[in-house]
Structures are given as structure tokens and as C-alpha cells.
Amino acid sequence: MPIMGDRTPGAGAKPATIYDVAARAGVSKSLVSLVLQRSPRVSEQRRAAVLAAIQDLDYRPSTAAVALAGTRSRTVGVVLDDFRNQWFVDLLTGLRESLQGQGHRLVVADRFLNTGLDASPVEGFLSMRVEGIVIAGEPDADVAVPASMPLVVAGGRATVPRADTVANDDRTGGAIAADHLLGLGHTRIGFVGAGSAASVERRTGLEARIAAVAAGRVDGSAGSGSLAAVPTVVASVVPGDPTEDTGVRALGALLDAHPDVTAVFAANDVMALGAMSALAERGLRVPEDVSVIGYDDTPVAATRYVGLTSIDDRSVEIGRGAGERLLARIADPGAPAREILVEPRLVARRTTAPR
Amino acid sequence: MPIMGDRTPGAGAKPATIYDVAARAGVSKSLVSLVLQRSPRVSEQRRAAVLAAIQDLDYRPSTAAVALAGTRSRTVGVVLDDFRNQWFVDLLTGLRESLQGQGHRLVVADRFLNTGLDASPVEGFLSMRVEGIVIAGEPDADVAVPASMPLVVAGGRATVPRADTVANDDRTGGAIAADHLLGLGHTRIGFVGAGSAASVERRTGLEARIAAVAAGRVDGSAGSGSLAAVPTVVASVVPGDPTEDTGVRALGALLDAHPDVTAVFAANDVMALGAMSALAERGLRVPEDVSVIGYDDTPVAATRYVGLTSIDDRSVEIGRGAGERLLARIADPGAPAREILVEPRLVARRTTAPR
DNA sequence: TTGTAAGCGTTATCAA
DNA sequence: TTGATAACGCTTACAA
Numbered sequence: 157m158p159i160m161g162d163r164t165p166g167a168g169a170k171p172a173t174i175y176d177v178a179a180r181a182g183v184s185k186s187l188v189s190l191v192l193q194r195s196p197r198v199s200e201q202r203r204a205a206v207l208a209a210i211q212d213l214d215y216r217p218s219t220a221a222v223a224l225a226g227t228r229s230r231t232v233g234v235v236l237d238d239f240r241n242q243w244f245v246d247l248l249t250g251l252r253e254s255l256q257g258q259g260h261r262l263v264v265a266d267r268f269l270n271t272g273l274d275a276s277p278v279e280g281f282l283s284m285r286v287e288g289i290v291i292a293g294e295p296d297a298d299v300a301v302p303a304s305m306p307l308v309v310a311g312g313r314a315t316v317p318r319a320d321t322v323a324n325d326d327r328t329g330g331a332i333a334a335d336h337l338l339g340l341g342h343t344r345i346g347f348v349g350a351g352s353a354a355s356v357e358r359r360t361g362l363e364a365r366i367a368a369v370a371a372g373r374v375d376g377s378a379g380s381g382s383l384a385a386v387p388t389v390v391a392s393v394v395p396g397d398p399t400e401d402t403g404v405r406a407l408g409a410l411l412d413a414h415p416d417v418t419a420v421f422a423a424n425d426v427m428a429l430g431a432m433s434a435l436a437e438r439g440l441r442v443p444e445d446v447s448v449i450g451y452d453d454t455p456v457a458a459t460r461y462v463g464l465t466s467i468d469d470r471s472v473e474i475g476r477g478a479g480e481r482l483l484a485r486i487a488d489p490g491a492p493a494r495e496i497l498v499e500p501r502l503v504a505r506r507t508t509a510p511r
Numbered sequence: 512m513p514i515m516g517d518r519t520p521g522a523g524a525k526p527a528t529i530y531d532v533a534a535r536a537g538v539s540k541s542l543v544s545l546v547l548q549r550s551p552r553v554s555e556q557r558r559a560a561v562l563a564a565i566q567d568l569d570y571r572p573s574t575a576a577v578a579l580a581g582t583r584s585r586t587v588g589v590v591l592d593d594f595r596n597q598w599f600v601d602l603l604t605g606l607r608e609s610l611q612g613q614g615h616r617l618v619v620a621d622r623f624l625n626t627g628l629d630a631s632p633v634e635g636f637l638s639m640r641v642e643g644i645v646i647a648g649e650p651d652a653d654v655a656v657p658a659s660m661p662l663v664v665a666g667g668r669a670t671v672p673r674a675d676t677v678a679n680d681d682r683t684g685g686a687i688a689a690d691h692l693l694g695l696g697h698t699r700i701g702f703v704g705a706g707s708a709a710s711v712e713r714r715t716g717l718e719a720r721i722a723a724v725a726a727g728r729v730d731g732s733a734g735s736g737s738l739a740a741v742p743t744v745v746a747s748v749v750p751g752d753p754t755e756d757t758g759v760r761a762l763g764a765l766l767d768a769h770p771d772v773t774a775v776f777a778a779n780d781v782m783a784l785g786a787m788s789a790l791a792e793r794g795l796r797v798p799e800d801v802s803v804i805g806y807d808d809t810p811v812a813a814t815r816y817v818g819l820t821s822i823d824d825r826s827v828e829i830g831r832g833a834g835e836r837l838l839a840r841i842a843d844p845g846a847p848a849r850e851i852l853v854e855p856r857l858v859a860r861r862t863t864a865p866r
Numbered sequence: 867t868t869g870t871a872a873g874c875g876t877t878a879t880c881a882a
Numbered sequence: 883t884t885g886a887t888a889a890c891g892c893t894t895a896c897a898a
Contacts, residue, residue: 169659171637171640173890173891173892174891174892175891183868183869184868184869184870185869185891185892185893186868186869186870186871186893186894187867187868187869188892189892189893189894190867190868192892193893197867197868198867198868199867199868202867202868214657216634216637216638217638217891217892218578218579218638218640218890218891218892219575219578219635219638219639219640220574220575220576220578220579220584220639220640220890220891220892221575221579221874221890221891221892221893222891222892222893223575223874223892224573224575224576224579224874224875224876224890224891224892224893225873225874225891225892225893225894226874226892226893226894227874227893227894229575239599239600239603240597240600240810242595242597244594245594245595248594248624252623252624256625256628259628261625261628262624262625263618264619264624268607269603269607269617269619270611270616270617273611273614273616279571280574282526282571283571283572283573283574284574284575285526285573285574285575302569304524400814400815400816401815404815426814429814429815429816430815430816432816433815433816436816455595456811456814459755459781459784459811460755460756460759460784460785460788461755461784461785461787461788461791461817462816462817528874528875528876529875529876530875538884538885539884539885539886540875540876540885541877541878541884541885541886541887542883542884542885544876544877544878545883545884547876547877548877552883552884553883553884554883554884557883557884572875572876573874573875573876575874575875575876576874576875576876576877576890577875577876577877578876578890579874579875579876579877579889579890579891579892580875580876580877580878580889580890581876581877581878581890582877582878582890
């Protein structure tokens with residue numbers, strides 16, 4: 157039975173306290189506390205005795221007592237919009253890199269984790285006396301974060317002036333998609349999107365880039381040769397959330413109006429998946445007949461089975477940046493809010509091919 | 512600026528304490544505590560005064576102080592193997608249903624959430640004085656949970672005798688897959704699996720069922736007609752983790768040895784994805800040439816683009832059951848450990864078709 | 867280097 | 883129904 161290291165003296169007994177340790181080691185509790193904090197001004201002899209006592213008693217400091225007695229909580233709260241959105245995994249990785257290294261504890265909660273006990277995850281964090289809060293994604297309209305609480309919005313737009321923001325540069329991402337498709341020789345390009353702010357930005361980036369190339373201001377052929385025709389974009393945007401179904405509908409509308417598009421840029425990966433379903437249902441092959449590129453570089457896109465070309469929004473970087481901003485904010489609460497954009501990058505896979 | 516409900520008196524000031532509330536309401540702090548605990552023996556007048564003071568001061572009880580002074584923590588810890596395994600989302604839903612309703616707080620951590628600060632998530636939970644621990648998935652061999660701590664393993668096999676277990680009935684799942692494929696008229700059935708315990712169980716269930724039908728002990732044709740031939744299974748198991756790549760390799764080996772299989776049961780959805788890639792690469796269509804069924808009913812399977820027929824392991828149920836077992840355990844620490852199996856169910860989609 | 871003692875913000879136990 | 887007052891387990895001056 158591997159997981160059961162049963163060193164607990166009396167099973168069912170109360171956990172040992174710092175008093176127990178002090179008594180067993182024959183020292184005062186302050187000395188134990190110093191050892192716990194790795195203070196250098198403790199004699200080796202005493203330290204060894206304390207450590208031994210800790211071992212023997214299977215002692216573990218009570219986080220509640222530490223938090224209550226200490227001056228700082230060294231804890232930051234992370235509010236996730238929804239555990240189902242996998243991008244938070246990478247975001248957390250980045251947050252850990254920047255925060256845990258500095259001795260900060262991360263507490264994560266999604267919108268429903270402890271409803272009923274706390275009114276909202278933010279309420280819970282405030283009760284825990286966190287030193288800062290990271291909101292991942294678009295912040296809920298109704299969560300109230302006190303002005304004095306250091307706050308950064310990661311991966312969403314700042315609806316709060318005083319909050320720092322670290323987000324993907326959606327417009328640049330759109331331009332990157334444009335360059336990729338133009339570089340492959342496509343000149344009749346479609347966009348399928350929904351009503352989200354990110355979708356709008358990404359479309360804008362795509363269109364601006366293609367317009368620039370069309371106007372001859374930029375070389376659109378990725379450095380070699382020239383395009384067969386002046387490139388054009390047609391957009392199909394349907395209202396609602398950017399879901400797979402939305403992608404199906406948007407692509408249907410696109411193809412009905414413009415059957416001649418040879419490449420499609422979807423506002424995100426799930427919409428791209430929807431677009432690919434719709435294409436398959438119409439008997440069109442990807443990428444032979446139509447190239448498809450998504451956005452976010454989600455795990456599904458990376459599967460061998462799907463192999464979707466996508467724009468990586470670099471969530472790890474966003475997380476790392478958000479952590480760094482938060483630390484800066486905690487150190488200097490008066491600093492002006494900053495908005496940081498992280499450069500996305502192309503991940504080419506099987507769904508895009510030369511025209 | 513919607514998220515910023517700035518009622519905090521002095522931005523940057525220390526949070527209000529129970530003393531502040533008592534002073535403002537003109538009562539003792541004990542009375543405030545009683546109001547907080549919704550005690551019925553408080554006069555309406557005082558209660559109103561206290562509530563008003565709480566509002567005015569934006570007071571929130573310190574969880575650290577509550578935990579330290581109180582007798583119970585009312586908190587349970589959930590150890591996730593990896594945030595990338597999406598099945599935890601449903602598991603959490605079930606856990607919330609059974610635990611939060613009973614006033615318990617959920618704290619989740621994956622293996623790396625606070626490494627460096629705590630040695631392991633379990634260590635962290637012990638420091639928090641949680642009342643119980645849920646381990647999601649196969650427990651790590653090296654995490655030590657004291658024998659006195661109520662513990663349930665959800666969705667994995669119990670490596671600890673004293674731990675309760677709530678898991679999917681993999682063997683029945685295999686039988687369900689068999690019935691589905693037989694019912695569609697398939698008689699040459701392949702299995703692709705890896706070295707995991709679940710894979711073994713699922714294969715066993717499949718083979719046992721098909722053997723029973725072949726022996727005439729059971730009607731395998733889903734109630735109508737009879738099979739064209741005596742059904743047979745061939746298995747292709749490759750060592751290692753059940754990943755997409757493993758699925759590719761296993762299917763390759765399967766088809767090399769038995770090109771005539773018309774249906775494949777994969778040990779899980781990602782392996783099924785790998786199998787489908789491999790089939791596509793060999794020019795075989797799904798489901799026209801070969802039917803494919805997976806296991807776990809992951810979000811990818813449910814996408815319209817993939818549309819994978821799968822066995823739903825019913826994670827929500829597992830989570831609910833795990834929560835209930837844990838509560839029972841907390842209430843009666845001496846109760847014998849139980850192992851509960853949750854019945855899986857078929858989710859038919861586009862990747863399986865009649866022979 | 868080590869010990870003493872005063873908090874930290876609650877709950878809990880008594881009296882009143 | 884209310885109010886003192888003692889825990890709760892730790893950190894942190896301040897002394898020694």
C-alpha cells in the first residue's frame with residue numbers, strides 16, 4: 157500500500173503543534189519557529205534537535221495559524237472563467253513560473269467552485285486575504301474587486317482602468333494568418349467569426365494585412381514569387397458565442413455567398429472545427445480544396461487526427477507576464493496600469509497547403 | 512468599470528475586523544460572531560445593527576482566523592493528477608453536488624500547483640487541516656496520507672486498503688462496447704490498447720462478452736436477427752501510456768496481422784483518435800470501412816468534427832459518489848472501506864455503423 | 867543564539 | 883439574549 161505512509165503516532169489523534177515540537181526538542185516555540193523559517197542564526201545542535209522532533213511527531217505547521225500570525229499571506233488568487241477552457245492550463249504554468257519562484261502560493265477557483273459558501277470566488281479570495289488577484293479571461297461584469305487589491309486581467313480585455321492587462325495581440329495574430337495564407341498563394345480568403353471582441357480584432361488584423369498587400373504596400377508572397385491575383389477577403393460573422401456550431405453556420409453562409417474561397421481563417425479553433433465539419437459535409441477536402449487555419453492552438457488542434465494549423469496565443473507567456481505584473485503591482489500599488497500584448501505565433505500543421 | 516465595486520473606505524487600508532464591526536454596531540464581538548453564524552438567539556434589532564455595520568465596513572471574516580478558532584475546517588482537498596485530463600471537470604461537478612451542499616469547501620490542486628512551498632499537494636492539504644482527501648485518478652506511489660485521514664480514490668484503482676474507491680466499471684464498459692458492435696453486425700472485431708490497468712479491464716470485458724456470444728450462451732445480435740458468423744476478437748496491445756501515438760502503432764500492428772477487421776474498440780478516446788489517423792493514412796474510411804469506438808466520452812469525442820462513438824465513464828456520478836463516501840467516512844472513521852463501481856453507458860455517434 | 871510575551875481575528879465557554 | 887474571557891497555533895518584537 158504505497159500511498160499510506162503511516163507514521164502518525166496515534167491514528168486519529170490531533171495533529172502535533174509547535175508546542176509539542178518545542179517540548180520534545182527541549183527548546184522554546186520561538187526557536188522552532190526560527191528553524192521553520194530557515195533562520196541562519198540557530199545553532200546546528202538545536203536545529204538538528206528540532207528537525208528530529210518534527211520528524212518524530214510528523215509535524216506540519218497549520219496554514220491557518222501561519223496566515224493569522226504572519227504579516228503577509230504570500231497567496232494570490234486566480235479566477236478561471238471555466239475549467240473546460242483548456243487554455244488555463246498553460247496560463248497556470250506561466251503563473252507558476254513567475255509566482256511560485258517568488259514564494260507565492262497559488263489558489264485557483266472557477267466561477268462555481270465554492271458557491272454557496274462564498275458569494276463569488278473573489279469574495280473567497282478576499283476572505284483569505286490574498287495579496288493579489290488574477291482574472292483569467294473576460295472578467296465577469298458583477299464581481300467586485302476592491303480598488304486596493306492588486307489585480308491583473310490575463311487573456312482578456314481590461315474592463316477595469318486600474319487593472320493591469322496581459323493579453324494576446326489578436327490583431328497581429330490576424331496578420332500572421334494572412335501572411336501564412338498569402339504565402340501559400342491563396343488570394344480568395346474567407347473569415348468565419350462570431351460576436352466576441354477577440355473575433356473582431358482577429359478579423360481586423362487579417363483584413364488590414366490583406367488590404368495592405370492588395371494595395372501593393374507590402375509584399376504578400378512570403379518573400380518569393382508573386383500572387384496570381386489581387387487578394388481579397390470575405391467575412392462571415394454570425395452573432396453569438398464562438399462555438400463549433402457557430403463555425404458550421406458561418407462557413408455555410410460564407411460558401412453560399414462565395415463558393416470560390418480557397419482558404420478560411422476561423423476566429424478560434426473550435427469554430428475551425430465547425431468549419432471543417434461543414435466543409436466535409438459539402439464534400440470539400442481539407443486542405444486539398446480548402447485550407448483552414450484556426451486560433452489559440454488548443455490541444456485538439458495539436459492532435460494528430462485533427463492536425464489543425466493554428467495561431468498560438470502563447471498562454472504560458474501570458475501567464476508569466478501576468479505574474480510579473482502582479483508582483484510589480486504588489487510592490488508598488490501606485491504604479492500606473494499597463495497593458496501588455498504578447499506576440500502570437502504560427503503553428504503550421506496539415507490543414508493548410510499551397511494553392 | 513463594472514468589476515470594480517469600490518466600497519472600500521480607505522483604499523489600501525487594512526480589512527475590517529470583527530472588532531471594528533462590534534464597535535460600529537455598538538455590541539460585543541461575540542454577538543457579531545453569533546450573527547455571522549446565523550444563530551437564532553439574537554434579537555432582530557441587534558442583528559440588523561450588526562448587518563448594517565458589516566455592510567458599511569465591507570467586512571469579511573478572515574478564513575485563517577475562522578479556521579484557527581473553529582473546531583472543524585469543513586474543507587476537503589482534491590488531488591488531480593493533471594489539469595490536462597479533462598475528465599476532472601465532470602468529477603468536480605459531482606463532488607460539488609455532494610460536498611458543497613453539505614457546507615464543505617473544496618480545494619483543488621494538481622501535482623505541481625504549489626511545489627516548492629509544500630512538498631506535495633497532500634502535504635499542503637494536511638497543513639490546511641482538511642477533513643478529508645479525494646485523489647482523482649491513479650494515486651501516486653509516493654504520496655503519504657496518514658491513516659487517520661479520510662480518503663477516497665475516485666476514478667482509479669485503490670492501492671490503499673483502507674481507502675474507499677469509486678470508479679468506473681471498466682469490465683462492463685468493455686461488454687457494452689461488444690454489444691454495440693455485435694448489434695451492428697460486426698463479427699471480426701479488433702481491440703487496441705496499452706499497458707494501463709483500465710485498458711486490461713476493458714479488453715477483458717470485451718473479450719468475455721464476445722466469447723459468451725460465440726459460445727451461444729448469449730444472444731449477441733441486440734435482440735434481432737443473428738450474426739453472419741461466429742464473432743471473434745483480436746487484440747493489439749502495445750506497452751506504454753495510452754496516447755494517440757500508441758493508438759497509431761497499435762492499429763498498425765492490428766491491421767498488419769488482421770486486415771479483415773471491420774470494427775475497432777480502443778481502450779480510450781485518444782487512442783481511438785490515433786487509430787482513426789492510422790486508418791485514414793491507410794485509405795480506410797470511418798465508419799464505412801471500419802467502425803471505431805472509444806472510451807471515456809471526452810470533449811473531443813463529442814465535437815461535431817470528430818463525432819466519436821464512445822463509452823461514457825460517467826465522471827459526474829463518480830464524483831458524486833466519491834463525495835458521499837467521503838462524508839460517510841468523516842462521519843464514521845471506523846467504517847470498512849468500500850469499493851463502488853459506476854455503470855458506464857454507450858454514447859453512439861458517427862464512427863460506428865452497421866456492417 | 868535563545869527565551870518571553872504580546873498579538874493575529876476568530877470561535878467557544880461561561881456567566882450575567 | 884448578551885458580554886467577558888480563554889483558547890486556537892503561530893510570528894515577531896524585545897529581552898536576556
